[in-house]
Amino acid sequence: MATAGLNIYHLARLQAVSPDWPGGFWWHWLFFTVVIIGFVLTMVMGVIYIERRGMGRMQSRLGPNRTGPFGLLQPVADAVKVLLKENIVPAAADKLVHWLAPVIAFAPALMLFAVIPFENGALLADLNIGILYVIAISSVSTVGIFMAGWGSSNKYSLLGAMRNVAAIVSYEIPMVLAIVGVVLIAGSLSLNDIVVAQNVPFILLQPLGFLLFFAAGCAEINRSPFDLMEADSELVAGFHTEYSGMKFAMFYLVEYAEAVAISAIIATLFLGGWKGPILPPWLWFVVKIILVFFAMVWTRTTLPRIRIDQLMAFAWKFLFPMSLLNMFITALQVLAGWPTELVWVMIIVNIAVMAILVLVWSRFFFRLGGGRVEI
Amino acid sequence: MKFERYGIGIAKGLTVTIKHLFRHPTVSQYPEQRLNISRRFRGNELIWNQEKCTGCGTCAKTCPQGAIEIITSTDMAENKYVVEKYEADTGYCIQCGLCIESCPYEALYFSHNFECAKYRRGELVQGKEEMLETPERKVSGYFYPDKAEKLPKQTLLIEKVTEKR
Ligand code: SF4
Ligand code: SF4
Numbered sequence: 156m157a158t159a160g161l162n163i164y165h166l167a168r169l170q171a172v173s174p175d176w177p178g179g180f181w182w183h184w185l186f187f188t189v190v191i192i193g194f195v196l197t198m199v200m201g202v203i204y205i206e207r208r209g210m211g212r213m214q215s216r217l218g219p220n221r222t223g224p225f226g227l228l229q230p231v232a233d234a235v236k237v238l239l240k241e242n243i244v245p246a247a248a249d250k251l252v253h254w255l256a257p258v259i260a261f262a263p264a265l266m267l268f269a270v271i272p273f274e275n276g277a278l279l280a281d282l283n284i285g286i287l288y289v290i291a292i293s294s295v296s297t298v299g300i301f302m303a304g305w306g307s308s309n310k311y312s313l314l315g316a317m318r319n320v321a322a323i324v325s326y327e328i329p330m331v332l333a334i335v336g337v338v339l340i341a342g343s344l345s346l347n348d349i350v351v352a353q354n355v356p357f358i359l360l361q362p363l364g365f366l367l368f369f370a371a372g373c374a375e376i377n378r379s380p381f382d383l384m385e386a387d388s389e390l391v392a393g394f395h396t397e398y399s400g401m402k403f404a405m406f407y408l409v410e411y412a413e414a415v416a417i418s419a420i421i422a423t424l425f426l427g428g429w430k431g432p433i434l435p436p437w438l439w440f441v442v443k444i445i446l447v448f449f450a451m452v453w454t455r456t457t458l459p460r461i462r463i464d465q466l467m468a469f470a471w472k473f474l475f476p477m478s479l480l481n482m483f484i485t486a487l488q489v490l491a492g493w494p495t496e497l498v499w500v501m502i503i504v505n506i507a508v509m510a511i512l513v514l515v516w517s518r519f520f521f522r523l524g525g526g527r528v529e530i
Numbered sequence: 531m532k533f534e535r536y537g538i539g540i541a542k543g544l545t546v547t548i549k550h551l552f553r554h555p556t557v558s559q560y561p562e563q564r565l566n567i568s569r570r571f572r573g574n575e576l577i578w579n580q581e582k583c584t585g586c587g588t589c590a591k592t593c594p595q596g597a598i599e600i601i602t603s604t605d606m607a608e609n610k611y612v613v614e615k616y617e618a619d620t621g622y623c624i625q626c627g628l629c630i631e632s633c634p635y636e637a638l639y640f641s642h643n644f645e646c647a648k649y650r651r652g653e654l655v656q657g658k659e660e661m662l663e664t665p666e667r668k669v670s671g672y673f674y675p676d677k678a679e680k681l682p683k684q685t686l687l688i689e690k691v692t693e694k695r
Contacts, residue, residue: 213547215556457543 187279191268198444199411200230205445206411206452213456234404242400245307252306257398257405260299263292264412271419272347274429274436285346286334289420290327293375296409297323300384300394303406307397315393318463319384322374325467329474330371336364336485337424340494350428358425359502360494363481363509365425367474369450372421374470376413378451380458383466418447473521477512484508556687569671569681572625573641576618577669578661582637585611589629589638597622598629618661620646621654630673639663642670642681 204227211218220226244253270285272278282288297320304316338344340360341352349357358365374381385393395406422428422443429436431443461469484505488494493501558565576598585602601615630638643666648654663669671678 209551212551212555215550215553217555217557217559453544453547457547458540 184279187269190273191265191279194273195265195268195412195415198415198441199408201445202411202415202448203230203233205448206455209449209452210456213453237404237407238401240400240403242402243397245309245397247308248397249306249308252302253397254306254402256299256303256306257402257409258299259302260296260409261405261412263295263299264409264416266292267416268419270346271416271423272350272428273440275347275351278347281345281347283343283345286338286344286349289346290331290334293413293416294323294327296413299409303398304394307394309397311390312394312396315384315390315396319377319394321463322377322381322383322466322470325470326371326374326474329367329470329478330375332475332478332482333361333364333367333371334424335478335482336361339482339485339489346423346428350423350430353427353430355498355502356425356427360498360505361425361481361485362506363477363512364485365421366509366513367478367481368421368425371470371474372417373451373454374466376410376417378414379455380460381466382460383463414448414451415444418444418451421447468521473516476520477516480512565687566682566685567642567644568684569642569678571640571642571644571670572627572672573643573670574620574623574625574646575641575643575656575667576620576623576629576661577639577641577663577667578616578618578658579637579639580613580658580662582635583613583616584635584637585613586634588632588634592628592632593623594626594628595622595624613658616658616661618656619654620656621651627672636674639674639677640670640672642668 207229208218208220208226218226219229222228222232244250267289269279270282270288272281300319301316304312304314304319307313337349337357340357341349343349343352373379377384384390385395390396395403398406419440422440426443426447428443429440431439434442488501488504585600587600587602590596590598590600597619599615599617599619600613602611602613604610605612625640627640630640668681669677671681
């Protein structure tokens with residue numbers, strides 16, 4: 156373990172220095188840590204505002220509009236309110252676990268941003284295994300959520316936490332396999348190299364991969380329609396039923412920080428990250444994050460929550476085989492050299508492949524419960 | 531072969547929500563923007579006309595809730611009843627309208643006012659002075675079509691929502 160850790164550290168040091176960025180100094184790490192924390196917190200505020208106002212308008216409401224101009228200060232007001240609330244810990248709770256859970260859930264959401272490039276080479280650590288790091292770190296927050304469910308000693312919390320673990324274990328697989336397609340085309344696991352390789356945004360080369368990753372990503376961070384772990388109508392609030400005050404605020408922050416992180420990863424992998432004309436790269440990146448997040452809000456408003464059996468069936472009987480097929484098709488195309496020579500052919504072929512695969516698979520192969528209804 | 535199952539249904543749903551994003555919202559921001567309520571609104575208060583009332587007590591008798599209390603004395607010189615106390619307990623009133631319909635002298639009306647929430651039960655009892663018609667306590671058109679005509683037409687939607695903040 157120790158040597159592996161050391162290796163990653165060395166690689167990080169080697170890769171962090173990019174041609175036009177003065178990395179490799181101690182202030183590089185300090186600067187980016189501060190930038191990332193500030194970035195995540197401001198993005199979370201903005202994103203909460205977008206979600207509440209956007210969702211309101213989609214549901215023919217106005218959304219919060221009283222605090223500050225256009226209701227822009229609503230997240231601030233919420234934060235102040237939540238911080239002033241009493242901190243209640245259930246008598247039967249496992250105090251230490253209950254206290255640690257929000258911290259453990261929050262750390263990975265921040266750590267994810269360490270490998271996400273804001274500009275060419277402008278990132279905390281340009282790991283050459285960036286994607287692997289993302290996958291590994293993002294599942295750590297499940298531990299925090301499971302601790303929350305366990306520590307609360309409440310059956311609904313535990314049920315929510317168990318559902319979350321089940322969902323993450325299942326959805327991690329199609330998610331990784333969907334990423335493999337991107338990695339094959341880019342030929343690198345480093346997020347910065349993947350962005351550099353995107354002359355055409357990979358959403359065009361990998362339309363199916365994008366859809367799979369989007370669905371799996373939404374399920375991974377438990378956003379509607381996959382929000383079974385906090386299904387308010389069944390489980391009160393799932394794993395954070397017993398949380399209040401500051402700790403609840405932490406979980407609220409985790410939810411949106413993870414949403415921002417997944418949006419950032421999707422923007423980096425499929426939408427060309429910081430690449431774009433005219434505007435400065437970091438602005439392009441923010442715009443793309445917000446676009447992806449808006450798509451999440453859009454699906455959240457539209458789709459009803461799915462059942463737990465549908466959740467599992469969707470992961471194992473639809474996303475998993477589709478991502479395998481996607482991986483094989485992409486591998487064949489890469490072997491034939493399409494991504495470099497026949498880009499436009501590849502785009503058209505892949506969009507057609509996506510349409511045919513989705514139709515055929517859902518028509519002939521996708522069944523809930525093997526076609527039987529069991530009670 | 532029906533395509534509804536293969537993602538078309540989801541696409542349809544998505545177009546519905548995106549259309550609503552660009553429509554104007556169907557809400558009113560209550561304290562600043564109000565919809566006009568029905569002209570025949572059975573208000574939460576009663577309005578009583580002191581001049582017309584003869585103190586016959588029909589309203590109190592007909593009330594199924596016993597919400598109206600009326601005490602009269604006789605004025606021998608004028609040869610008529612004097613209403614000493616007239617009280618309606620709006621906490622008991624079920625807004626059935628029987629008292630208004632039964633009043634032979636058209637002295638009792640519903641009010642067109644719906645913001646009658648109070649902090650104490652005792653405040654729900656309307657005394658004589660709180661039953662008179664004032665600019666704030668308008669008479670509703672219930673049972674009196676001629677009065678209904680003078681009230682503004684009911685609105686169901688605010689046509690253009692301008693955000694108040
Ligand atoms: S409306 Fe009905 S319940 Fe209310 S005071 Fe008149 S008769 Fe009584
Ligand atoms: S029925 Fe009419 S006139 Fe008779 S007491 Fe009641 S309000 Fe007065």
